[in-house]
Amino acid sequence: MELLVSGPTGLQGLRQLRYRHRSWASNRRPLDLRLNPPSETTVAHARALLGGCEEPLSIVVGRPSDRRRLEGAWCEVCSRPFPARSIISLDERVGLPSPELLFLQMHAHLDDTACIALGFELCGHYCRQGTDAVAYELPPSTTPDALRRYLNRSPNVRHCARARRNLRFVRASSASPRETQLAMLLSLPHRHGGYAFANPILNRPIDVSAVTGNAWGADVRRTDLSWEGTRVAVEYDSSMHHSGSEKIERDAKRRTLLQAAGYHVVGVTNDQLKKITEMDRVGHTLSRLMGKRQRIRIRDYEKRKRLLHARLLQLDL
Structure with a gap:
């Protein structure tokens, strides 16, 4: 060489x-x-x-x-x-x-x-x-x-x-840059400006056979982000990959099946991801569903959060 x-x-x-x-x-x-x-x-x-x-x-x-x-x-x-x-x-x-x-x-x-x-x-x-x-x-x-x-x-x-x-903060199986940005914003610790949830599992297979009446393991749906030990999932609704009547219908059916299987599904749109106030609402919703109280001990956390959010959006090539 x-x-x-x-x-x-x-x-x-x-x-x-x-x-x-x-x-x-x-x-x-x-x-x-x-x-x-x-x-x-x-x-x-x-x-x-x-x-x-x-x-x-x-x-x-x-x-x-x-x-x-x-x-x-x-x-x-x-x-x-x-x-x-x-x-x-x-x-x-x-x-x-x-x-x-x-x-x-x-x-x-x-x-x-x-x-x-x-x-x-x-x-x-x-x-x-x-x-x-x-x-x-x-x-x-x-x-x-x-x-x-x-x-x-x-x-x-x-x-x-x-x-x-x-x-320590890198996770496998992200399907898109937006999924990566969403996962990082939610899971990075407060000192980095994130919401400090545990590292999520990306595109985790969820067996919904009991809901659909199929044989066990025969009907599996994936959720964008979920957390070990919880029945909380986050679905990113991309305008690029979730448009068209067939895709909208397929995504709606998948979400309904996940909810029927006992999962709390929180949807995040592209517009929500771009607005820090909207992501704050998502963070509060996830905290309530997980029973996780946010204890923030970083004095300039709001500044760090805004900087991380802006930096992540800048990475969108």
Whole structure:
């Protein structure tokens, strides 16, 4: 391998692989890469593999002396061997960071809110691409457990401690950026500006066979957000994916079945998610249904809540 891209460039490359529904395999053994100093030829080759990427390429080099001044590229030094499952080979010359390495690397470029949202995306069923495109119904590229195991193998790497802290709030199986934003707003602790509910289960299968009269396990419906040990669920009503008479009817039937199965279903629309006062009402409703009293000990909590809400909406590409 001659060149390893990283950071934002690696994120763009990984998103392209997912967006194009391409599979990959990461190395199973630790790697002590012997990377050559980058050249104009290898940078151009990597740019072509990344679909003509116009952004400056982030490139990993093994020694400070290997840094080169190249147009449209910048180098960062990493002299440590990479743990197992760190590299995805695009071809024999160019590699990408695996989802696990990428999650760690991006802590050098993003704030905590964006890093947590990235974790949801990597462990979820959607992928952002470009400024306004999102691909849905994709297999996850990794899992929170896989991220945790990787970070455990990288204890002395820069930003690892921060990545571990943020990983505590990452959940698997988010189906969309809006589900991610809703889950983060509801579950992040008060010090982050969230409503401090427990981490939710996303797209949890709920057996409603007893309601529909089918054999046990034969009729399963999924709820967007739910919480272990409760019968409280949150459904996000997206104007993009919940429009049209057939979809509206299907969603209404699913909600009715969940309610008949004993679940309290709270609906959240896109307009509600965009208004902090509306989300306050949702938070109060969930507190009442869960029997959870909000004990806020952060003096500037209202300010932090507004900042988190604004930051999450800014992440909507």
